[in-house]
Structure formats: structure tokens, C-alpha cells
Amino acid sequence: MMSVKLDKTIHDRQQFDCGVESLNRYLNRMASQQSQKDNTRTFVLVAEQEPQRIIGYYTLTMTPIDLGALPDKLQKKHLNASSGGLIARLAIDKRYARQGYGEWLLVDALSRLLQASETVAFPVVIVDAKEGAMCFYEKFGFIPFQDSTHKLFLPIADIRASLA
Numbered sequence: 001m002m003s004v005k006l007d008k009t010i011h012d013r014q015q016f017d018c019g020v021e022s023l024n025r026y027l028n029r030m031a032s033q034q035s036q037k038d039n040t041r042t043f044v045l046v047a048e049q050e051p052q053r054i055i056g057y058y059t060l061t062m063t064p065i066d067l068g069a070l071p072d073k074l075q076k077k078h079l080n081a082s083s084g085g086l087i088a089r090l091a092i093d094k095r096y097a098r099q100g101y102g103e104w105l106l107v108d109a110l111s112r113l114l115q116a117s118e119t120v121a122f123p124v125v126i127v128d129a130k131e132g133a134m135c136f137y138e139k140f141g142f143i144p145f146q147d148s149t150h151k152l153f154l155p156i157a158d159i160r161a162s163l164a
């Protein structure tokens with residue numbers, strides 16, 4: 001399996017359906033434009049035999065950290081930090097759900113963010129989870145922010161330790 005940067009001349013965005021209309025629409029209409037504008041990057045997981053077919057995708061960018069919503073210990077440690085890496089979207093086509101692709105894509109996204117953080121340091125990765133997906137992220141160690149029902153974070157130090 002491999003993830004590659006979304007290329008609208010190769011990847012068939014129309015056929016992708018994860019069951020959440022806003023996530024389908026983003027891939028279809030926004031992801032490529034937003035990458036061209038250097039606002040976000042979208043990576044797709046493609047089938048080896050059908051490189052145009054999108055099994056899943058994720059979108060990465062940076063986001064401000066609300067330090068006050070982190071646990072006390074992390075607030076003190078990261079007092080001077082302002083940004084975190086953001087997994088803004090992550091979705092698997094319904095036809096491929098519950099076969100391990102979501103986990104694979106999440107690890108791939110975390111690896112890319114960890115690599116990026118070695119050049120431009122940031123202390124946490126944040127996800128904005130759609131309803132029903134909180135448990136998916138909690139399974140992989142993400143911790144809900146104290147003040148938010150949908151946002152979770154994972155310290156980059158923990159990601160480094162578990163991917164080492």
C-alpha cells in the first residue's frame with residue numbers, strides 16, 4: 001500500500017464515498033485547489049492495481065494550539081509553542097471500511113507529520129474528529145481537549161516513541 005499526493009489528473013475523486021457528504025465534497029471540490037494555494041496537503045491511499053481508485057485520504061495542515069486546553073504539565077512544557085500539526089480530514093471509502101485501511105492511513109499521516117516536525121518543530125498533533133469517529137482516534141492514544149467535544153491531540157514525543 002502507498003499514499004501519494006492527490007493528483008486530480010490521475011485520481012478518481014468522483015467515485016469516492018465515505019458516507020460523510022462534507023468529506024466527499026472536500027475531496028472533490030476543494031482539496032486540489034487548497035493544495036495549489038499551499039493551504040493544505042491531501043494524500044490519497046490508492047489501490048496498487050488501480051492507481052486511479054481512491055481507497056482513502058487525509059488532509060494535513062497547521063493549526064494554532066489553545067494552550068489553556070492542554071493538561072497542566074503540557075501547558076508548562078510548551079509555553080512558547082504556538083502551532084500544532086493538524087489532521088484536518090481522514091476518511092475511508094465505505095467499500096473499504098473496517099479492513100484496517102483507516103489505521104494504516106492514520107499511521108501514515110502521523111509519520112508524515114513526525115517527519116515534518118523534525119524540520120519545523122511543533123509539539124502536538126491535533127485531529128478534528130467527525131461525530132462517531134472520536135473513539136477511532138482514542139483507540140490510537142489521542143486525548144480529547146478539555147474544552148472541546150470534537151478535538152483531540154497526541155504529543156509528537158509519543159508519536160516519535162511509538163513509531164521508532
Ligand SMILES: CC(C)(COP(=O)(O)OP(=O)(O)OC[C@H]1O[C@@H](n2cnc3c(N)ncnc32)[C@H](O)[C@@H]1OP(=O)(O)O)[C@@H](O)C(=O)NCCC(=O)NCCS
Binds near residue numbers: 019088091097100
Ligand atoms: C473512521 C474511519 C476513518 C475508520 O476507518 P476504517 O478503515 O473503517 O477503520 P479500520 O478498519 O482501520 O479500524 C481500525 C480500528 O478502529 C476501529 N474503528 C473503526 N471505525 C471506528 C469508529 N468509527 N469508532 C470507533 N472505532 C472504530 C476498528 O474496529 C478497528 O479496531 P480493532 O483493530 O480493534 O478491530 C472510517 O470509518 C471513515 O472514513 N468514516 C467516515 C469519515 C469519518 O468519520 N472520518 C473521521 C475523521 S474526520
